Amino acid sequence: MERADDGIKDVQYRFPKDFWLGGASSATQIEGAAREGGKGLNIWDYWFEKEPHRFYDGVGPDTTSDFYHRYREDIKLMKELGHNSFRFSISWSRLIPGGIGEVNPEAVDFYNRVIDELLANGIEPFANLYHFDMPLEMQQLGGWESRKVVEAYARYARICFEKFGDRVKKWFTHNEPIVPVEGGYLYDFHYPNIVDFRRAVQVAYHTIVAHAKAVKAFREANIKDGKIGIILNLTPSYPRSEHPADRQAAHIADLLFNRSFLDPAVKGEYPQDLIDLLKAHGFLPVTQEGDLELIREHTIDWLGVNYYQPRRVKAKETLPNPYAPFMPERFFDNYEMPGRKMNPYRGWEIYEKGIYDILINLRDNYGNIECFISENGMGVQNEERFIKDGIIQDDYRIDFIKEHLKWVHKALSEGCNVKGYHLWAFMDCWSWTNAYKNRYGFVSVDLKTQKRTPKKSAYWFKAFAENGGF
Numbered sequence: 001m002e003r004a005d006d007g008i009k010d011v012q013y014r015f016p017k018d019f020w021l022g023g024a025s026s027a028t029q030i031e032g033a034a035r036e037g038g039k040g041l042n043i044w045d046y047w048f049e050k051e052p053h054r055f056y057d058g059v060g061p062d063t064t065s066d067f068y069h070r071y072r073e074d075i076k077l078m079k080e081l082g083h084n085s086f087r088f089s090i091s092w093s094r095l096i097p098g099g100i101g102e103v104n105p106e107a108v109d110f111y112n113r114v115i116d117e118l119l120a121n122g123i124e125p126f127a128n129l130y131h132f133d134m135p136l137e138m139q140q141l142g143g144w145e146s147r148k149v150v151e152a153y154a155r156y157a158r159i160c161f162e163k164f165g166d167r168v169k170k171w172f173t174h175n176e177p178i179v180p181v182e183g184g185y186l187y188d189f190h191y192p193n194i195v196d197f198r199r200a201v202q203v204a205y206h207t208i209v210a211h212a213k214a215v216k217a218f219r220e221a222n223i224k225d226g227k228i229g230i231i232l233n234l235t236p237s238y239p240r241s242e243h244p245a246d247r248q249a250a251h252i253a254d255l256l257f258n259r260s261f262l263d264p265a266v267k268g269e270y271p272q273d274l275i276d277l278l279k280a281h282g283f284l285p286v287t288q289e290g291d292l293e294l295i296r297e298h299t300i301d302w303l304g305v306n307y308y309q310p311r312r313v314k315a316k317e318t319l320p321n322p323y324a325p326f327m328p329e330r331f332f333d334n335y336e337m338p339g340r341k342m343n344p345y346r347g348w349e350i351y352e353k354g355i356y357d358i359l360i361n362l363r364d365n366y367g368n369i370e371c372f373i374s375e376n377g378m379g380v381q382n383e384e385r386f387i388k389d390g391i392i393q394d395d396y397r398i399d400f401i402k403e404h405l406k407w408v409h410k411a412l413s414e415g416c417n418v419k420g421y422h423l424w425a426f427m428d429c430w431s432w433t434n435a436y437k438n439r440y441g442f443v444s445v446d447l448k449t450q451k452r453t454p455k456k457s458a459y460w461f462k463a464f465a466e467n468g469g470f
């Protein structure tokens, strides 16, 4: 592959030699072949069939980026672009159609081929078990509200460790488990589009129980040199000011959105303040005997950190409407900081220092647990307008990555246990209800032809990997 001018002259920010560099993905967002290879349906296939108007430009999950058929070509490209690791997810509904029952041999074969291809190209597979894609029948059984689904997930996890654990050493139980809670049970951007705080709390709680059961199954599988973790979108909560009411608002947002998963996963217990808060408002989840021991005894080995944007909050300005559904915003108002830098396409603030604040928090309050940046990235609309000489000149993405990496570098130099950086995403992919509106990849995907073309950022990242810094 030709090396485009990467703009790296002298290395000012040097990273460790074995720093994991690569891209992330998820099954539903890249595989396509939604009704092929014996795959069962998941909630995305179903929701799109029912309500295609909820998806940008009416594009659904059926084809996406066709990784199912083109994985060889894509993995070859990863290697050419200097990546040493790749995160993908296993589709539960592909491996076990319906979520429970027979294992689909075609799926086992597919994931085996992907894993073997990655290894043959010197790329370490990072496998995630659940990325927003509940099998339809499991949702019909109640989704994460149901203990039966928790058990089915634990069985699915065990099967994955048995089938692939001889070659995959780096595992995750969930990606951003707070998102299906927010999307599916509070803010109406995932199926089943329920707005109900009580059910949201139950879903979050059962997700952690399912996670702990998967960790237990992992320990029992005894995978040599294996590690298991969870991937969390740790969105730092910044108060508008140091006023105690603003600080309290930020504290509650942090409890609800970050610590509700971070504390049980890393420390094996829920923060007392969160328990007190839920209790005071009558929202404690239904628990079972043995849950708390299970969670306590099955903490993680390492953590994936997804970071896109900060959360800024202030004390509430008005009393809540007593008739409106109970929402996290009962405790805070969102705050738009004057002068904030925005990614206008996604509507997310860009605040690079947030990545450093997360890492310092992990160092100081979570035993400096081993972690890596498992997602960071910038979705941009209509990137074709930046094509020059056949390549998307995404200098904005290079700047975005660099500015975040500078803070990761500072965190490293201050003793944070951060081991790598994955961009969201390796290649353009299907962004749930946003479909292909915003493009995130190092590699662009032409949806008509499925042709892959690396963007300028891909060459910059390759040079970064080769030079050990920038």
Ligand code: BG6
Pocket (backbone or CB within 6 Å): 026, 029, 175, 176, 179, 233, 306, 346, 375, 379, 424, 430, 431, 432, 434, 438
């Ligand atoms: C993360 C998810 O929330 O952010 C990905 O793990 C997602 O699945 C990515 O695609 C970017 O967000 P979005 O909504 O723009 O696709």
